[in-house]
Amino acid sequence: MKLRLHFVVDPMGWLCIGIVFGIWFYNTLFVPKLVLLPHYHEGHIPWALVVWYYIASALCVAALFRASxxxxxxxxxxxxxPHSEREHWELCNKCNLMRPKRSHHCSRCGHCVRR
Structure with missing residues (x-):
């Protein structure tokens, strides 16, 4: 399956992703220093738990950027x-493209999008 990147310049989207990235950054740097590493140095938790925390954190930010x-x-x-489905398609008034009836024209990206 081919991954097509989609990039939209949206100030509200940039603000939201900035806030989420800031929370992720805080949880990746400061929570381990305050919670995990002191318990690791005291011998209460194994090193594998600390490594798994960082792996899970990296996977979370990778999933965030992939979804974004x-x-x-x-x-x-x-x-x-197909000829049998032509009556289920209509012409978009904004982009002049044929689209299925269960689709709409997105005001943010400027294209017709399936629902």
């Missing part, structure tokens, strides 16, 4: 419409 940059289901420019 993923294509939301944008319709192709030249869709192949």
């Amino acid at each position: 940059l993923a294509d939301p289901g944008r319709l192709p420019v030249d869709p192949h419409i």
Whole structure:
């Protein structure tokens, strides 16, 4: 499956992802110093737990960026419409492309998106 990147310049989206990234950064740097590392040095938890915390943290931020940059289901420019389904498609008033009836024109990305 091909991963198509989707990038939209949206100030509110940048603010939200900045806040989430800041919380992730705080939890990755300061929580281990305050909670995990003192317990590790006292011998209450194994080193593998500290390593798993950092691996889980890296996987969380990787999933965040992958979900943020993923294509939301944008319709192709030249869709192949079978003859039996032509009555279920309509013309978009804003982008002049054929789209299924259960799709809408997204005001943020400027394309027709499947629901």
